[in-house]
Amino acid sequence: MGKYKNLLVNVGIFGLSAVATKLMAFILMPLYTLYLSTEEYGIMDMATIMVTTLFPVLTLLISEGMLRFTLDDKSKAAFYITETMLVMLASCVLLAILLPVFDLPIFGGLGRYKIWFLLSYAALCFPSVMGTVARAMDQMKLIAYASILSALIMGVLAYVLIAGMNLGLMGYFYSYIVGNGSAILVYLFAGKQYQFIDFTVWRNNASLRKQLWRYSLPLAPNSLCNQIQTTVSRFIITGVLGISASGLYAAASKIPNLLNVLQQIVQQAWQLSAFQEFKSSGLKHFYDVIWRVYHALMSVGSALVITLSLRSSLGCLCSASSTRHGLLYPFLCLPFILVLSTTFLARFIRLICVQSRYLWQQLWEP
Numbered sequence: 001m002g003k004y005k006n007l008l009v010n011v012g013i014f015g016l017s018a019v020a021t022k023l024m025a026f027i028l029m030p031l032y033t034l035y036l037s038t039e040e041y042g043i044m045d046m047a048t049i050m051v052t053t054l055f056p057v058l059t060l061l062i063s064e065g066m067l068r069f070t071l072d073d074k075s076k077a078a079f080y081i082t083e084t085m086l087v088m089l090a091s092c093v094l095l096a097i098l099l100p101v102f103d104l105p106i107f108g109g110l111g112r113y114k115i116w117f118l119l120s121y122a123a124l125c126f127p128s129v130m131g132t133v134a135r136a137m138d139q140m141k142l143i144a145y146a147s148i149l150s151a152l153i154m155g156v157l158a159y160v161l162i163a164g165m166n167l168g169l170m171g172y173f174y175s176y177i178v179g180n181g182s183a184i185l186v187y188l189f190a191g192k193q194y195q196f197i198d199f200t201v202w203r204n205n206a207s208l209r210k211q212l213w214r215y216s217l218p219l220a221p222n223s224l225c226n227q228i229q230t231t232v233s234r235f236i237i238t239g240v241l242g243i244s245a246s247g248l249y250a251a252a253s254k255i256p257n258l259l260n261v262l263q264q265i266v267q268q269a270w271q272l273s274a275f276q277e278f279k280s281s282g283l284k285h286f287y288d289v290i291w292r293v294y295h296a297l298m299s300v301g302s303a304l305v306i307t308l309s310l311r312s313s314l315g316c317l318c319s320a321s322s323t324r325h326g327l328l329y330p331f332l333c334l335p336f337i338l339v340l341s342t343t344f345l346a347r348f349i350r351l352i353c354v355q356s357r358y359l360w361q362q363l364w365e366p
Helices: 002-035 038-059 062-072 074-103 110-136 140-164 169-190 199-204 206-216 219-241 243-253 257-277 283-307 320-338 340-351 355-364
Strands: none
Touching (some): 002 140, 038 219, 062 074, 062 110, 062 206, 110 140, 140 169, 206 219, 257 283, 257 340
């Protein structure tokens, strides 16, 4: 029962984090659709999509390797964490160099907010990586604390700056950057994660770098393949119909994205538990039970979202310009079900370091 208890504890902690972050975006959706124009909403969504797309490309998902090897040998944690933070800093510098690219029309006006986009990237990615450090160093409760504080600050600032002061898109950027930045302070001072950075250990254990990068490198193309499914559709909509249509599509995607909240909670908890229990006995039965429960939950969740996609049920959540897109919800939910098996099994393959098989599966699947 210890395996299931650990998994439930992990699900609970990640669930609190998701409620405080992912669902805060859902709660703020009426504010954004009421006070932001469709063009501003489209730019906001484009910024979010580009941050999540660039993160695996610029960091090569080294944080996943850090988690894998730190859980396996905490005596070498300082090397893995220091290497990861240096890569994060380098990714910010590289993005700063690439900022002029966002002046291209395909990015729908994001180029007018280049500096704020760079700050948004740093404000999102550093807490994400520091949350991974917390997972690796058994600071699980810290993840919930940081997420709750970040969400509260971002939510309050969003209402004050957007609804109260009518700052529009700039109000969103201010609240987003300050809100996520507060999580960095929680990890640094409450979690004292600065003590995990040691340049002496980093220099003296350079031999560990090869295995870290061998594990992490194949994960980046795989993550990029998953992001392309969302990003390319946004680029096509923006290029053909304009940034306003992209904003309306983004609003329509918010309700089905609630499924992603549940999926990410279970997947993060499953990954951590799989690492923790990999050398335990009785794994076959454990994996079989978790798979059956997971698939049932996701199927029921999808059916529920499709049922609630009736216009009469969702009219209170969006402005009038967005509610007519309720008919899109079933079509946005069905692909979600189709990738469940791949995502679940990919976590296990990642665990045993067979990334090459995982990568080719993503590249060649229909």
